[in-house]
Amino acid sequence: MSAGAARKTWVTVTLVWLAAVVLLVATSLLPPDAKPLLADTDDAMRMVTAADLLDGQPWQDTVVHRDNAPFGAPLHWSRLIDAPLAGLIALLRPTGHPDLAALVWPLLLLLPLLALSELWGRRIAGPGQTAAALVLPLLSMPLLAEFSPGRVDHHNVQILLLAGLSLALTDSHRHRASAIAAGLLAAASIAIGLETLPFVVLSIALVALLWAFDPLTWKSAAVWFALPLFAGTAALAALALPADQFGVAACDAISIVYVLATGLACLVLLALAALSEALKTLPTRLLVLATLGALSLGVLALFYPQCLAGPYAQLDPKMAALFSEIGEARPLSLFFEDNPASATGAILPPAVALLVAAWRLRRSRGDERLAWLVLLAFLAVATPMTIVQIRGARLAAFFAVPVGVWAIAAARERYLAKGGPQGAGLLVATWLVFASVIHNVVVIGLDQWLPKPAVAGASEFTVARLTCFEPEVFATLAALEPGIAVASPELGPHILHYTRHAVVSAGFHRNVEGTLDARAFFRGNEDEARRIAAERNIRYVVGCPTVPLKEKSSWLKPVSPKDGKLEILEVQTP
Known part of the structure; x- marks a missing residue:
């Protein structure tokens, strides 16, 4: 690409990005x-950990000190x-609106997303x-x-x-910088x-297999991918x-688990590169590769x-049962029952892309x-992940997207060459297949005419609704003297973010004791709730819209206004 064409392309990328920012x-x-703005618990908790770092918490201290209080x-x-x-956040605090950092950050990241999409589209089409x-x-709901x-x-x-990483792999046999970039990414x-x-495992396997089929071409790539991968991980x-935690397995x-794993992968790839000239046949190279891989x-x-x-092999079995209730961890089939539009948009483009890529490979x-x-290869991993857990869709x-770009280009070329309604229909259909925003509109429209399946009631673990995440909802709670609050774990991150209070659980998997105590507080009997309150010195019980207790006893005093979104009860100490 000439310098002038490159400048024109990046001007176009920037203009589309600015338009997308305004639209979003x-x-x-x-x-x-x-x-x-913070409509997800993970986003609220990220704001908490970022603010803690800004306020002086050491870099290597990743304990949330107000969680599991x-x-x-x-x-x-x-x-x-x-x-x-x-x-x-530091830049925006003087304005009085530090939460605008949560608006700016993802929109900044949208620019490299569009740039990488353009590079992949040019590479493939x-x-x-x-x-x-x-x-x-911008027409992909999971990406958007x-x-x-x-x-x-x-x-x-x-x-x-x-x-x-995927883009760098396509160039790593020709350019050392691409192989290094792939390892670091x-x-x-x-x-x-x-x-x-x-x-990452797939990338290591791809480099090794490509070496096996063409050792002289991929010898250098194997070395310059392996070394940065291990060095970067370490x-x-x-x-x-x-320093005292570096050798602890997590x-x-x-x-150290992944330092060892990438170190072993590095040794295998270096050994393969060293044996490039000695191993003369493909079966021999595959045998050596399999042997070294098995030893690793x-x-x-x-x-x-x-x-x-x-x-998550070390996840406590009690927590595993709770985390199966998280929406993004559900399989595609269950997600489809609740949200057929989003489920269709999540699986249709990658599934079609997988078939097109397999055909084009031949x-x-x-x-x-x-x-x-x-x-x-990347689609062959990502598409089954989406079926098993809907979070793989992202x-x-x-x-x-690159497969869609190629398919649209091919359909457009066919239409320009032959014209006619069939060519026009194929071009439109190609856009529709890869635009999951349109799938949502179509499926939502059809859904109005289809019988609705029976859907189980919301889990107590996810009782909070989007309206419970508005900043003003927490104004009354924030004005109270700081103390320890027990609430649905899904409310925990927002309480931490919008108030000075601590919580029993913010719902994350390493906080086993706090999450189980929060669950037992609301689901158990009154004696158990009082025991947990005493052991943890709980001061406030919080619910949105109401506290999910069977009975609100005399030891809990209402302190929230009647028109408040949160119900807040204060524990009365004998």
């Missing part, structure tokens, strides 16, 4: 579609997201496809949701890291959140963990067998074939 702010925050609760999140968010590459992400105002959790950064994705771990682990966050897994199993079952050659192989959505 208008649709998210202005009537009649206005909703709370009065003891504190460790959190598995990365400070790599807290840091830039804390910087935005050639130049001249900028329009489709920039518009399709993660880059809308208020989304300050780490998922949008994870999408960007995987998008960059994989390490960063591990450090920020282990939802992306399957894609460095980020050292940055995240105190399956759910960056720890054996070493990992020897030291950390508990983590082989996944990041028909393409050279670097084009490599790009299709990478897309197919990762699958991006990899459907």
Whole structure:
């Protein structure tokens, strides 16, 4: 691409981004579609941890000291997201509106999303496809949701890291910088959140298999991917963990487990590169690869067998039952019963993209074939993840976009060559298949005419509604003298964010004792509730709209106004 064409492309990207920012702010925050800026518990908790870092909490101290009160609760999140968010909060505090950081951060991230989409679209469909590459992400509900105002959790950064990782892999055999970038992006994705771990494993496997089929071409890429992957993981682990915790195994966050795992992967890839000229045949190379891979897994199993079952292998069984109630952890089939529009938009584009990518892989050659192989591999992991847990849709959505760009380009070329209603219909249909915003509109319309399935009542674990997350809802509670509050865990992060109070549980999986106590307080008998209140020195009982207790006894005094959204009861100490 010439310098002039490149400037024109990036001007276009920037203009589309600015238009998208205006549209997202208008649709998210202005009537009649206005909703709370922090409409998700994870986003509210991220604002808490970022503010704690800004207010002087040490970088390596990730305990939320006002959660699981009065003891504190460790959190598995990365400070790599807290840091830039804390910087935005610091800039905005003098204005009196620090929460605007939650509006600015995801909109800033939308720009690199569009840039990566344009780069992927150009890689897979050639130049001249900028329009489709920039518009399709804005028509993808799972993607758009993660880059809308208020989304300050780490998922949008994870999408960007995987998008960059996949793109770098397609160039890593030709450019050392791309291989290094791929290794560093994989390490960063591990450090920020282990939802992306399957894609890091996939990337290691892809590099190894590509070496097996073409060792001379992929020898250098294997080396320069492996070294930054291990070095980056080790460095980020050292940055995240105190020295006395570096050797402690944790399956759910960056720890010695993943330093060892990436170290073993690095050794395997370096060994393969060293043997490139000695191993003359493909079967021999595959045998050596399989043997070294099995030995690495054996070493990992020897030291950390508990983590082989996944990041949440150490989750307390009692907590596992509670977390099965979380909406984003449900399988696609159950999510479809409650929200057929969103479910259709989540699965249709990646499923179609998976089929198209498999077809194109057979028909393409050279670097084009490599790009299709990478897309197919990432879709082959992300699409089943979406079926098993709907949260996988946010990762699958991006990899459907380049395939959609290619399909739209092919349909447009066919229409321009042959014309006619069939060509026009194919072009329109292609846009419709990959635009999940339109799926939502169509399915919602059809849903008005279809019989509604019976849906189970809302779990007590998720009783809070969006209206309970408005900042003004917490004004009365914030004005009370600071103390420990017990509430539905879903209300916990917002109480921490909007008030100075501590909570028994904010609903995160490492806080086993607090979450079980909060559940028992509301579900158990009065004696058990009084015992928990005494042991934890609970001062306030909070519910939205009401406290979910069977009976409100004389030891609980109402302190909230009758017209308040929250019901607040104060514990009366004998």
